[in-house]
Structures are given as structure tokens and as C-alpha cells.
Amino acid sequence: MAVAVIAQILAGLSIVRPVAVLDGFTVFAGLQLLAAFAQAWLIQRMLPARYREPRFWVWLFLWVFCTLIPVIGGLIVLIACLWEKYFPARRDSELLASVSRPEFVTYLMSHVSHGSGARLQARLANTQVPTVDRLSALVAIQTMPTRTTGTLLRELLADPIEDIRLIAYGALDQAENEIMQKIYQAIKALELCDNDTERHELNRRLAELHFELVYQNLVQGAVYKHTLEQADRYAHAALAASFSAQDAALWLIRVRVALANAQPELAARYMEQAQKLGFPSERLLPWLAEVAFLKRDYSRVSELLGSLGSAALLPTLKPAVEYWL
């Protein structure tokens, strides 16, 4: 710092009091270059970290700047950088970030064996398979919906290998926690809510969330029954609001609860209500078939499933339909 100050003072003095034996400008330029050299070195260290790199070019820029604008050149850069650091401008463009173009990493292909996903469930169920492979398979199925893996995960809770048991438990627990968290939040919101529209929405949400626990196989036994009761209770509460009696989807939740409780007559009544409110008949056909099945009216099951357009069939429903036709 002392070098920078002294050199700058000398450069200034060389103009005011030129040395007689030397060309005034040469002396000034030489001293100014020296002063700027020291200033650039000093100011670079005072800059915020992100302005210091690339080290050489920043320093060169500062040297040139301090040489061309004596005394205040370096200060201008320093103040500008500090200003930017402590009072950054808000620009809309900053809300956008550019990402590099995705690149296909070919060397990874040699590590990949495709199609092994199909064997995951078999590998998991077979206790003769090495534990490392079974663990890998278990980690892989965590990304699949609990609705499809729930039964297998529950069976794995009794696996002889502790690591398998714990990861299976973790997967089920995580799936359940996600729903339970939402339930707790909705219940809290319901306690504080003071208008009918919001109350209707929260009751409806609670009915859906409770049914989700059932749908994803996350509750068993008496807790299963209790959860169904809760789902029905909240659906009933949601329908109690005068404007919501027209909500056909809520009636469908009650249909599904009644079916899960093996109450086909009740389910049929709710379905009629949903149909009256304009719920598409085609989408009700699988539920009607289930009602017929529970009533042991098997010819009706066949008839209802036959009326399902093949284009509307979900892959999971297809085998069942093929069986009945």
C-alpha cells in the first residue's frame, strides 16, 4: 500500500515539479506505471472474491485502468464492485439460469444391463439371491408407486435379512408419512377454518387423503377399518355443505369406501347419486362391475365389463376384463 501511495504522490509531483534533466512526461509515465502496478496488486486483493478471477486478466485490467486514470481509476473499480456486492441490482434475467446442453455419456453404456428391472420383484422374493443384489433391487423399487409394491414390501418385513427388513420398513414408513403429514396439516387448517367453502375443500381433501392410505395398502386390520370410517366421515362432512351436494366426485369416494367395506348396496346407492350429478357412466362401469361381483351377480359382471370400450381399458384392468369376457 505504501508503495502505491508513494509512487502515486511522486507521479503527481513529477508533473507539478518536473525534473529538469529528464523529459517530464517520461518520468510521469514511468512513475504512474509503477504506482498503477502497486495499486492493481492492492485493489485486486480488496475486491469481492468473485471479481478476483481470472487472476492475471483482472490484475492486467486494473493496471491499465489505474495507469490511464490516475488516482481514482482503481477506486472507481473497487467501489463499483463493492456496490454490486452489497447492493446487487434485481434483474428479471437473473430469475432465469442457463444450463448446459444434456450430454449423452457413452462410456456409461458399457455398465448398463437393460431389462434387469423386470426381474426386480423375483430377485427380492428369492432369499437365495445374494443380499447385495436383493438390496439393490429393493432400493430400485422404492421409486415405484407404493400401491404396486406395498404388498411385497410388507412381506419383506419378515425377511431373514435385517437390512432388507429395515429398508422395506423405511419405504412403507416414508410413503405413509407423506400422506400423514398432509392429513395433520389439513386437520390443523380445518380447526382454524371459518368459512364454508374452505371447510368443504378441507373435508374433501381429508376424505381423499384417508382413502389414499387405504388405496396404497398402507393400513391394515382395525386401523384399515378406522381409516375407511374417517374417509367416509370427512366425505359426508364435505357433502353437508349445501353447495357441495352437487359434487359427484365426492360421491365416488363414498362409493369406493363402501366397496372397501364390502357394502355393495350402499355403494350402488352412492353411485346412482354420482350418476345423477353427471359423473360419466363409462368411468363408473368398473365400480358397477365390482358391485355386481360382491352381490354374486356374475353374469352382470360380464355384461358390464363387456360394455367397456377396449380403447378405454387401462393396462391393469385389461386382464380382469379378458377373464370375464
Added chain:
Amino acid sequence: MTNSSLIRRAADADVCLLLEGTFPYVRGGVSSWVNEMIRAYPATRFAIVFIGSSADDYTGAAYTLPDNVVHFEAHYLYGAVQADTSSAREIAGDAAAFAKSAELHQALREVRNGVDAGALMAELIPMLGAQGELNEKQFMTSRRAWDFIVEQYEKYCTDPSFTDYFWTVRIMHKPLWQLARVAEDLIPARVYHTVSTGYAGFLGALLHYRTGRPLIVSEHGIYTKERKIDLLQSRWIRDNRGAFERDISRVSYFRELWVRFFEAIGKLAYDAADEIVALYEGNRLRQIADGAPAARTQNIPNGIDVESFSVLLKHRQKRAPRVVALVGRVVPIKDIKTFIRAIFIASRSMPDIEGWIVGPEEENPAYALECRALAENLGLSANFKFLGFQRVDEVLPKIDLIALTSISEALPLAVLEGFASGIPAVTTDVGSCRQLIEGFSDEDRALGSAGAVVQIANPAAFAQALLSLLGDETRWYAAQRTGLERVRRYYAKEHMIEPYRIIYERLSAAPDRRARGAAARCPVHHGQGTSGDSVTRTDPSLEAQ
């Protein structure tokens, strides 16, 4: 350090305990065990090195340090200091040191094949110090460190992101230099005793190789296993593989890297240890599977002061049993929710059944809230109580059945204390619980059943087990008798204290390893146990006799 009562300083100690995330800051089975152990040897001068993640997680001591703790220090591995806040200049790096490090990494890659990396580690320890050829600066800023990371990435990494690989390696290794500094500055001790593998175990290995003094590794749970489960379930580890790069049957590379890291540092602790202690046979076998030399392993089960609990038996009132209590911290590993659901199911058949949770809720307040909300949601306000932390001598006489729904345990003290107070238990089939309820040796089994064991996370089965014990007085009394006899015979405190006393005395008297003839050049164990008299004891019942 936040508590003035924890300020203890000494020039040396007899036994230095290396504790990761437990005593004196966190309540729980391991901390109680440490507390008991220190108090059981009043003439032994203990030093404690506590290792935690960050100081904010440990704000106050849950235990008072006993008088014979002469030295205490706490270190936090992931403090507030961010990596790379100051700019650094590239340095070249020591070729020979990095070649040695590469050799160690290769050996650690083969840990699962039983390769002994201890000898290499012993050579590397002096290089990790502040002035060593492999100090932290070398790792963070040397060209050779960069080249080695790039080479390893190209050779092994199946994730396309080099950025994630680079930072994973950096974050993973950073605590190791901090531990090397702790080892450099620590006061000398006759014996080092770590109560887990992991970072505390690694520190134990560093201290063992630096000082030549013996190391004991005692494990309650198996640290490597617990970390592995956490890592395989975690969501913070990234998988950047695209659809065509992904073999879905394979775990993502970073996940595997973290698992291998903890397996490797666990193996280093086992290699360095003179004695490796498990609580029960299942865990001893797991230690061997994880690379512990079988000849240095043994079982020393937990023990409790049976007489002090037997007094509580007299305070029990004769009544129809109906109070079931889970004595433990309210944390997810205890699976409190399964207990709540089991009480809910049982209350349908036995309306006057009561479920109590006896344990602190501070460790995971969010989970505690979820549990309370679940109990409320199930309409259990009449049947369920959250009692918080209670004195066991006051609460145990009021309890008729101990419940333990944990998804993972080692040898739970709550069950032993219940047995000693005349309370049978229903537990999940985890850790040594089956051994506690049904017995281990033939003679132990002949005592009968002290309760029931059921599968984890099965509330219906748990409820059924509770109901059958509470509803059958003859069976309840038989289970009570069995529990009392089993704890007296096999799990009394002296069965735990005496073997450790022998180990401490023997290892304290052992000469420094580097002063031993041929071993002077090699601080690593060869073949059998260090003193040649290490015995593999596989049956806790034999221990107890």
C-alpha cells in the same frame, strides 16, 4: 462446549473413550451404558472425546460427568465453516505420498474381499499431520489430488456428473483431517476405547497407530449397518444417470460410494482394534462379516443392577394387568406409531387397556408431534398417555407389560430393567430381543418365555401378543418368573463390569506396540489377538457363569 460442568482438563488418562453422538449430550441406551461403565470403575481416570456433527445439535449435557472423568473435549465435524471460502493456490503434491494413498484406496476397494488395509493405514497416519506429505492442504489444493480424483472418476464412476463426484469425494474426506488434528493434540492414554466404528472408530485407529497404545471397539448397534440403511433410503444423494445410462437394478454410484466409505473406515477400526466387543452373538457375526478378525471378537452383554430393580417388585400392587408401557425415546427408530396402533387395536377387545410412552420427546419434536396427532386421530385420548422422561423407579411398579416396537435394537436396557422389576415384555424380533424373551443357550431356553416376540411394524400381531399376555394371568406370572430369573442369571451388572475390568487391566499393562521387537516396525496386528490370550466367547450364557 456449552456447559461449564463439562470443562475437564488433564495431562493424561487411563482410558480414553471415543464417543460419537452419544454421552453426555444425548439420552439413550448407549449413553446410559457409558455412564454406568465410567461409574463402575471409580479408580480409573477417563478422558472423553465427543464427536458430533455440528455444535447446534448438542446444546446442553443430558448427563453429569462422573468425578473420574478427568478430561473432556468435544469436536464437531460439520461446523459453520464452509469449504473453500478463501482462494487457494495450486501446489504440486508429493508423488510418493499420493502413490501410497492410491495403494490404500485400492486396498479399501477390496475390503469386502477381506483385504487388510491396516498396514497401509499405519504408514499413512504420520503423513496426515499438519506438516505431513498428505496434509489437508495437499488434499484440497494439490495437482496430484486433482489428478487422482479425475483418474478415479474416469475409471470407476458410473454417474455422469463429475461435479457431484468431485464434491462428494471432498466432503466425504474432509472430516478425516480434522480427526487427524484431534489425534495429534489429544492427551496420552493407556487404552483407547471407542463405542462405535464410524468417525469415532477412525479416530481410534489413528490414535492406536500414532501412539502404539491398544484400542477397544465396543458396538451396541452396528454403525456401518445403520449408516448403510440410512444411505440406501436417503433422498439427498443424487443420481444423475439418464434413461439410457441407468441400470435400475444397480444402486446409484454416490450412494454406493458413501456406503463403501463407511465400510472402509469401519474396517480400519476393526483392523486396529485389540478387542472387538459385541453385545450379543448376532452382532458379533455381523462384525466378522464386516471384516472384524474373528479371533479378536467377543460378546459382553449389557448388564443392570438387578438388586436395585428387584426392590421395585415389592411396590407392585396385585391387580389385573392392563398398563403397557414403551420405555424409550420418542424417535422413529422406536416405531412409536406401531405401538400406538397396537394399543388402538387392543383397545377394541380390552377397552380399559392403557398405553404409556415413558421417554423424552426433545430429540425429535416433529416425530413426537406426529405420534401425538396419530393417537388423537385414532381417538385414543382415554387409553393413551405421553408421560415424558420419568424416573424408572417411580414408574416401573405401575407398569404391567413392557412394549418394545423398535425396528432396530441391540440389547435393550428397558427390557432388562423391566424383567428385573417383574415385568414381562412384548418386543419386535430385532437385535437380541428373541434371545432375551426366549433364551439363548439350552439352559437359558429351559427357563421358558418372558413374554412374546413379533415381527416388526405389525400392529395387529403386536396387539394380539399384548392381549394374550394381559388376558392370561397364569401366563403373565410365568413370564414374570422367567424374566426375573433370566436377568439375574445372565444380565446382572457384574457380568458386564468384570470382563471389561479384565480387558482394561490387561491392555493398560501391555507395552507400547512399537516397542515390541519385530512389531516395532509394524504397528499392525498379525494373526491372532495381540496378547495371544484373546478368547472368542460366543455364548453370553457362558460369559455369565
